[in-house]
Amino acid sequence: MSELEELIERIRRFNADRDWAQYHSPKNLSISLVIEAAELAEVFQWLTEEESRCLSDEKLASVREEVGDVFIYLLTICEKIGIDPLDAASRKLLVNGEKYPVEKSRGRSDKYTELSRQ
Numbered sequence: 001m002s003e004l005e006e007l008i009e010r011i012r013r014f015n016a017d018r019d020w021a022q023y024h025s026p027k028n029l030s031i032s033l034v035i036e037a038a039e040l041a042e043v044f045q046w047l048t049e050e051e052s053r054c055l056s057d058e059k060l061a062s063v064r065e066e067v068g069d070v071f072i073y074l075l076t077i078c079e080k081i082g083i084d085p086l087d088a089a090s091r092k093l094l095v096n097g098e099k100y101p102v103e104k105s106r107g108r109s110d111k112y113t114e115l116s117r118q
Contacts, residue, residue, distance in 0.1 A: 004086065008075050015076070026081055033073040040066035 001009070015021055043062045044052050055063060078085045099112035108115070 004075075008079050011072055011075055012079060024076060024080060026077060029073055029077045029080065033070060033077065036066060036069040036073055040070060 015024065040063065043059055043066060075085060077083075078088070100115070104115040105112075
């Protein structure tokens, strides 16, 4: 069993021990994921670019907690609907590689639809 599979199993057991599966519909989980992602963004709200790169120990601890929450919800959604998150990320990287070819996108933050307008 991989480290990721072990983590998914720990999350599954944690939720089962608390009888929370009844609340874990894909809809509810995705809403919770968005809420936790917003809490992650809130840690960075109003920081300068430099401050966001050099977090205090307190802010770093907050970011770590929120990343944990986001990751747990994401893995729970994947487990509930049968998506392998590593496969999904690998496939998305391939798609993004086609949308954002190096020769057109290097050093640019434009959306892929804007790259062809060079």
